[in-house]
Amino acid sequence: MKVLVTGASGNVGRYVTNELLKMGEQVVATGTDLVKLQSLFGETVDKALLDFTDSTTYLKALNGVDRVFLMRPPHLGKPEDLFPFIDAMKQCGIRLVSFLSLMGVEKNTIPPHHKIEKYIESAGIPYAHIRPGFFMQNISGIHSVEIKEKNQVFVPAGNSKTSFIDAEDIGLSIATLLHSPEKYQNTAHTITGSKALDYFQIADILSKVTGRKITYMKPSYLKYRNYYIKNRGLDKAYVNVTVALYFMTCMGTAKAVTTDFTKLTGKQPRSFEEFAVKHINCFK
Numbered sequence: 302m303k304v305l306v307t308g309a310s311g312n313v314g315r316y317v318t319n320e321l322l323k324m325g326e327q328v329v330a331t332g333t334d335l336v337k338l339q340s341l342f343g344e345t346v347d348k349a350l351l352d353f354t355d356s357t358t359y360l361k362a363l364n365g366v367d368r369v370f371l372m373r374p375p376h377l378g379k380p381e382d383l384f385p386f387i388d389a390m391k392q393c394g395i396r397l398v399s400f401l402s403l404m405g406v407e408k409n410t411i412p413p414h415h416k417i418e419k420y421i422e423s424a425g426i427p428y429a430h431i432r433p434g435f436f437m438q439n440i441s442g443i444h445s446v447e448i449k450e451k452n453q454v455f456v457p458a459g460n461s462k463t464s465f466i467d468a469e470d471i472g473l474s475i476a477t478l479l480h481s482p483e484k485y486q487n488t489a490h491t492i493t494g495s496k497a498l499d500y501f502q503i504a505d506i507l508s509k510v511t512g513r514k515i516t517y518m519k520p521s522y523l524k525y526r527n528y529y530i531k532n533r534g535l536d537k538a539y540v541n542v543t544v545a546l547y548f549m550t551c552m553g554t555a556k557a558v559t560t561d562f563t564k565l566t567g568k569q570p571r572s573f574e575e576f577a578v579k580h581i582n583c584f585k
């Protein structure tokens with residue numbers, strides 16, 4: 302039987318796919334853009350169209366599948382957007398679903414991940430929730446523009462600390478869960494890096510790795526919000542969500558460090574410095 306990966310072209314899904322392939326699993330890589338999936342994975346995986354907003358795509362994608370990696374695309378803000386697909390997984394007798402959730406969500410009912418976890422549990426589908434801290438890819442992705450163009454880290458996180466984790470390590474954790482479905486039934490895992498860093502330390506590491514002086518600007522929420530909406534042209538609703546996340550970060554919600562990654566994989570999580578060296582091109 303095969304493992305279906307949702308958001309297979311995303312930050313985490315691409316690594317889940319690669320790690321499952323290394324473990325000898327057959328993978329169905331899914332998303333709304335089959336051309337993107339073809340260019341990422343070629344013939345190494347089966348590919349299927351799966352659009353959470355179009356229930357006619359579900360059953361074909363789930364054909365021959367007994368395990369699923371489930372992620373919530375960031376623009377689908379309502380937990381209910383994922384419920385019809387969860388119902389379809391139940392109908393197909395899925396043996397394990399690993400949902401990409403969020404650190405601390407077991408005690409925080411506001412993010413959509415909380416309700417999605419609860420919906421999976423109440424559907425009675427065996428689950429292995431993965432609750433990661435902030436991705437290192439936020440720095441090499443959305444926030445890399447100011448680093449490249451202005452040598453600035455422009456994030457409204459004050460003096461707070463974050464236990465960043467590499468999406469590649471999250472992918473390995475999820476593949477490990479899905480590869481042993483009986484062992485990990487009805488479990489939850491909070492995955493973080495081995496150290497919490499503040500953004501001054503992030504800027505110092507980036508300075509060392511790039512050889513340029515990179516400065517943490519510590520902007521206010523308002524300055525960050527205006528800049529990201531007016532100068533970067535990003536969607537207002539999306540920017541508001543990130544402001545809320547950085548507000549929570551400043552309250553200390555992103556700094557916990559766990560050893561769950563090592564317990565699952567027997568490895569140490571990648572450090573931010575190792576990550577920055579590996580992804581140096583994102584900062585040039």
Ligand SMILES: NC(=O)c1ccc[n+]([C@@H]2O[C@H](COP(=O)([O-])OP(=O)(O)OC[C@H]3O[C@@H](n4cnc5c(N)ncnc54)[C@H](OP(=O)(O)O)[C@@H]3O)[C@@H](O)[C@H]2O)c1
Nearest residue numbers: 308309310311312313332333334351352353373374435436
């Ligand atoms: N960033 C962080 O620090 C962080 C921390 C903890 C948890 N998270 C959670 O991680 C999730 C995001 O994961 P990510 O960064 O791997 O995602 P991502 O890189 O933003 O990728 C989104 C994926 O969703 C797919 N997609 C878009 N619309 C879709 C639709 N209508 N139906 C099905 N698939 C669709 C896209 O593929 P196509 O283009 O092919 O459709 C793409 O592969 C979010 O739920 C976020 O809350 C993020």
